[in-house]
Structure formats: structure tokens, C-alpha cells
Amino acid sequence: MNCTQAQALLHPHHDGELDAANTLQMEQHLADCPQCGGALRTLEAMRAVLRQEGLRYQAPPTLRQAVLKAAQEAAKTKPAPAALRTRWQLTSVAVASLAAGVLATLFLFHLQSNNKGNPLLAELTSSHVRSLMAGHLTDVLSSDRHTVKPWFDGKLDFAPPVKDLADAGFPLIGGRLDYLTGRPVAALVYGRKKHLINLFVWPADSTPASSVPSVTEHMGYHYVQWQAGGMALWAVSDLNEAELLEFAHRWTAQ
Amino acid sequence: MTPDPSASYDHLVLPHLDAAYSLARWLTGNDSDAQDATQEACLRALKFAGGFRGGNARSWFLKIVRHTTWTWLKRNRGHHEEVEFDEELHGGEDLSTNPETILMRQADINAVRQALESLPPEFREAMILREIEGCSYKEIAEIADVPLGTVMSRLARGRQQLQTLLTAHPQTGGSP
16 A cells, blocks of 8 residues: 555544454555655544544533423324324323423433543444444354454454354354554454444553443443453443343353 | 334434434534524434435435524524634644644643634545544545545645644633
């Protein structure tokens, strides 16, 4: 790859929008070329500046209340489909329970809102969603861990542990090279009935996370984070919390 | 499936209210316009919730927010706020900027805000969606209703202009 090609791909690379092959070539070029490498560091510095607290505005409480009120009034007065209207007219209890539900949603949402500023969660979400959308779920498609593990050789500066959990109901589907927080990571793909689990693996850094898996919810997905064998592990899936936790425990136990 | 519009609304709109308000706030440049536009967008979303056919709820809602906000601005301010970025004035391409120069700006959030606000609206909106909301190119393309290639070039140009703005003038207090 030369500088002209690298400059054309610099922004999509910085945004994690390149496929594995181009990403690898970019990494090589960026390591060799001080000028292009410097341009990337400038973009990274700008991102750090833009991701600081305070640049993302939060909806004021007055707006939240107004929006809720409008929704409730619209639900009461708006001509709704026949089935819905009867339901609304059945009893005012329905209205009260909806309001309670909305409040509960808001409360839960408030609890979760802390995660929204977490750039790693955002990156994990993008990687997970992109892997599902772009037809780029796996680079190596195999349920055989002896095929998947060697595939990573030479593509990563660490050897990711690859386990098949078919016996526990989480069959290995394949592996893929991915990018998180500016470093190449291994993404292992597992199935659970019709759900897919992306397990992101990279060497744990100096700030040790707990070896006990913990769950976070973000944008409708579940995230289980833990550490094992010196690796940082993040499982991302639309699978329910309990089963995703079970996956994490089985994975560590094996 | 016949979705219950109010239930979909809880699911589609309320979780993304901060994102909606933040986008509207960046597009309008002030709190009161942003609140009005967000509220109107919520009402539109409520109306259209039954038409949501699955997929990415945040993109679906932010697309409504973006459209409503621009329409709202046009109606209430009578213009699209087309600000021409003066490349002559702000200097041209400079890929050799020292990252530390930009990082110094971290201390001065108002300077960063001002720089973002002075970007042309199309670039600003792409930058906000990418850098602050963490949207993918595909999501931005859907929200702003433009092709992927346009997203990429708006981000590239937006970043270049922002870089110029953040590095061209050394800190100058907080002049409006």
C-alpha cells in the first residue's frame, strides 16, 4: 500500500469501517510511514478531544416530562386502530399502568445512561452490529477450534484462546479479526439457537477487571465482561442476560 | 404482528431522548430551539411508530429528529443556516499538525464547542453523529439520507476543517 491509497482509507480505517484485509495493510503502512502514522495520531487526538464529557448534551428534565405528557395525551385522544381504542376505553387502569411502565423505562434508562459515554461499549456495539450486517461475520468459518486458532497466527501479536462450547449449547461458528480501541483483537463467533455471540478477546492491560463476569446492557444488547488467563473478554449478543452469563461461565470453566 | 404504538414509542423513542436532544442542540445551537424541535420530533415519531419495521431504532428516530430540526429551523429562522467555511481564512490542508497541539484543547471545552459550531451544518452533523454519538457510516447515511461515500467525505472534510480551527489560532480567551 502506498501513501495515496493509505490517505484514501485513513478515515474509514480510523472509524473501524474497513474489512480485515484492508485493515491489516493499513496497519502495516501506518507502522512504516511516519507521515501517514502522524496523520492517524492527529485524528486520534481529535477524537479524544471530542469524546470528552460535556460535548454530548442531555435532555433537560422539563423536556422529558413534556415528551411523556404528550405521548400520554396522544394515546388518549388520538384516533387509534379499533382494537387499540377498545383496549384504551376498557379501563383507565391501562393508562395508569402505561404511565408506570414508561416511568420504569425511564428509570432503568437513567441507570444505564452512565454506560452511554463509554467509548468501548460504543465500539463493541458497532463491531457487533457491523459483523451482523456486512456479511462479514467470520474470516475463518469453522466449528473446529484447531482450524480457528491457527488462523490467527501471524495476524495478531497474541494467541487468543479458542474453545468450542458445542457441548454446552454454544457451538463455535468461526473467528474474525476485528479492531477495538485502536488495536487488533480476536473476535470469536458462537451460536446459541438463533442468536449470535461475538466474543472479543485481547490481552488484559494493567488495570485488571474482575474475573467474575458482569453484565451491562446498552442499546438493546447485552455485554458480559470478564478476565481469564490474562485475556480481557467481552461477549456481546442480543441473547438474554442469563444465557450470556452462562456462556461466560462455561467458557471460563472449560 | 400489530405493534401497539405507545409500547413501540417507549421502546423506540424514550431510550434515545438524550441522543435526540443532543443532535437537535448541536444543529440549532441553543437549548430552547432544541427542546422545541425534539418535542416535535417525538410527536412525529409517535405518529409514525406503527410504521417502524424493525432494525435500528436509534437511526430511525434520529432521522426523524434531524429532518424535523432542519424543517423547524427553516420555518422559524427562514434559512438553512448555510455557513460557508472560508478555507482561505482558516488555512488549507495540513496533515503534519502535532497531535499534542490538538490535545491541548481538551482543557478548553468552550473552544472545542465553538469550533464544532462553526463547521458547516452538513459537516457538523456528520461529526456529531460519528464522534459524539458513535454512529457507524451506515447509520449516518441512514440518518442524514445520503450515500455512504458522502458520509465518508463529509467526515474527512469536517475533520480537516476542525483540525484547522483547533490549531490555527492559539487560545484566545473566550470571545463570543
